[in-house]
Every structure is written in structure tokens, then in C-alpha cells.
Amino acid sequence: MAGAFVWGSMMAVSAYVALRFGLGRSGGPSIGVILAIYFLGGACGFALAYPFLWFAHRISRPLLRTLLVILLLGIFTLGATALILLLQYRTYYAQWHGPALSRIWFWQQFYTALGSTYQYAVIGTRLYWPLGALFLLATSWWLSRQRR
Template sequence: MTDIALPKPQTTIRDRLAAARPPVGLWFAGALVWGALMAAVLGLSLYGMERLDSGHTPALFGLYFSGGAIGWLLALPIIGFFSFRRRPETRFAAAFLFLSCGTLGATALLFALQYRMFYAQWHAPFGTVIWTFQFAFTSASAVYQFTALGSRHYFPFGVALLVAASLWLARRNR
């Protein structure tokens, strides 16, 4: 006797887009919670390095909070889109990938914007070819500097929170 495999339900792009719209409460409250957790992770890291008394600490807390909140806002719809009607492992992987990339990317972008604002006083006038090169290379160097120096603050507590959030999102997005 052979088992007859039932066909999988067809998913349309409309179904995926509908699944990509998270509930508003989860979207915005989750952004605030995730941003606060990322700021807390920074605080734990700075405390462990005995650097909480720096003059830049409030700006860093704002940067990590904003990066976490924006990362959550960007990642949640993408997670919903790619994990729609998928297995739990796939939902976990989507949440882990997109939430980590969203958080790191948003924080790096905000760092690059702040970096650019500082160096803008020495750059050529807006719209010139030289300004374009200066803007591109200043931004690229800021993202590199954040990747090399700023992402270390997410270890190990940020990764543990990322795994916990990914597990929660994978169970929630059935």
C-alpha cells in the first residue's frame, strides 16, 4: 500500500503580502522593546569593559536603541513574507537572519549618518563629483568601522536575545 501525498496548498504573492503585515501592536511595541534590549546589551558590554562613564555613552545608547527599533520595524514584515507557511526551522532561520541583518544594518546606517555629519565640514560642496566620492567612502568606512568595533557589543547577550526572539517569532508566525 502506498500513501498518496496530498498537494501542498498553493501560496500566491497576495497571501505572502498579507502575511507580511504584522499586527500594529506587535510591530511598534516590539520595536520599542527590541530597541530597549539592544541598548541594554550595549550597557552590559560597556559595563563589562568599564567604559560606562564615557562622554559619548548617551549618544551610543540612542544609536543602539534606534538601530534596534528600526531593525525590528524593517525585519518583521520581511520575516512574515519569507516564513509564510514554512516549517518551524525555516521560520526560525528567517527570523534570525532578517532580525540580525536588520538590527546590524540599521545601526550601521545610523552610525554612518552620524559619521558623515561630523566629516561633512571638510567635504566638497553638495552634488559635485568629489562630494560623491567623499560621501561614498566616508559612509563605507563608517560601516566598516561599526562592523569592526561596534558589532562586538552585541556579543554574547545580543546573540542570546536574538535566538530567543527568533524562537518566539518562529512559534508565533505559524
């Protein structure tokens, strides 16, 4: 749990630094929501990736082991953050969606998910730079050196 909290905090710090210094946003009510999404995405991503790190620790070559940890932690973090952002989008756009479980409702869910994923891929992943990449490399190196 501590690792998930630390990793989530690192992702929130990365998003804050990118927003504050990279994009020049000084504050506002939406900053807290953005930081919460990135924190929860990082924490959930770490918690979901942690059981799979067992496979990485079975690899004897250190470089390959570290690369696998980078891949696992990165994919799970991006996926969890995208899912949390999707749920937030779904909550916001639900007021304009059709009746639940109707044909149009399913199409609206699909396009809401598609739009959320596209926006996260194009705009949201920028908030991981430059600190997120450094945090990913350092954390992956540290996790790959631990014995399980």
C-alpha cells in the same frame, strides 16, 4: 510598535553591558550617543523586518522558520544600525567635506560611508556580544512561534 521598542531596548542593553563590563567603559557623554544609535538601530531594524516575517510564517518546519526569523531580524538590525551610524558619521565629517554635489563631495561621501561601515563591522558589532546573540535567539524563537 511595542515590539520595535522592546527590541531596540534589548539592543541598547546589549551595547551597555558590552561597554560597561566587556570593555570597561564606565560612562561619559559618548555612552548616551552610542546607546541611542543601538536603540534606534534595533527599533528600526525590527520595524523593517516585521513585514518580512510573513514569509517565515509560511514555512511549516519550526527549525527552518526560526532560522529565517534569526536571519531576517539580524540582517535588518545590523543594517539599520549601520545606516544610523553612517548618518552620524556624515554629520560629523560634513564640516571638512567639499562643496555639496561636487565631484570631490561624492568621493568624500563614498569614503565616509566606507569608513563608517568598516568601523561598525570591526568595532561596533562587538557590542552585540554576548547578550545580543541571546536576545536574538530568544526573540526569534518567540516570533517564529506566534501565529500571524
